[in-house]
């Protein structure tokens with residue numbers, strides 16, 4: 624086990640993005656009510672295809688047809704659980720990778736119990752902020768609603784434990800993102816504070832993580848690539864003169880689009 628985090632090369636990110644845009648993954652998103660349109664727009668900006676299918680019967684039909692599945696518990700209700708379970712079961716039976724975003728896991732019993740249950744369902748990836756990853760790893764830590772109260776570097780050990788236990792690639796995000804398979808560790812720095820002032824950047828990043836899991840290759844590197852692209856787009860959006868969250872959100876979509884401008888259809 625290496626203690627020093629690795630970094631992705633720019634060349635790897637560029638090549639992976641080209642493959643991604645050629646593949647144009649169809650992503651089945653079962654996500655929260657706050658971030659639906661933003662998540663879809665983020666995926667579209669990268670040339671992926673989002674589809675928000677939430678009925679239990681339809682979700683079980685659709686997840687095997689998709690290239691990836693996202694489960695985000697941000698506005699979980701009791702009624703939505705059977706549909707998510709059905710989508711995951713059907714995805715697994717069809718070898719479609721699924722990704723968990725455990726929004727605000729911790730104090731709230733419904734989502735906390737459900738997320739813990741899902742750890743046994745072989746997620747391909749888990750993406751959360753530091754408080755969420757600490758909680759999922761079984762550490763007594765709480766966030767503040769959907770926001771983290773912890774720095775990401777304090778959750779590296781927890782992320783590794785969670786990855787080893789679940790088999791998932793775990794991305795714990797924050798000022799620096801850390802991505803691990805339980806042994807290897809990649810650090811992704813950069814981004815911009817404005818990423819935390821627009822709702823849904825974490826959720827949309829989880830959708831990107833899900834989508835990148837549709838590619839073949841080293842999944843640790845693929846998940847880190849998703850994090851790197853969001854960080855880079857955040858930097859470029861801020862540098863483009865965005866005066867605050869409103870213009871930043873628009874600039875972020877444009878910057879994601881421009882990451883792979885040369886291969887856009």
Ligand SMILES: Nc1ncnc2c1ncn2[C@@H]1O[C@H](COP(=O)(O)OP(=O)(O)O)[C@@H](O)[C@H]1O
Nearest residue numbers: 752770796797798813814815816818824825853
């Ligand atoms: N202090 C920060 N500086 C720069 N980027 C950040 C900072 N905090 C979070 N980010 C970025 O914001 C995005 C969302 O991450 P995060 O805020 O951790 O998730 P969530 O919205 O689920 O709490 C990620 O791309 C992450 O790298």
Ligand SMILES: Cc1ncsc1CCOP(=O)(O)O
Nearest residue numbers: 655657697769823824825826
């Ligand atoms: C505000 C809010 N409340 C329930 S889900 C949600 C969105 C959280 O988005 P993110 O985790 O990307 O900040």
Ligand SMILES: [Mg+2]
Nearest residue numbers: 726769825826
């Ligand atoms: Mg979140």
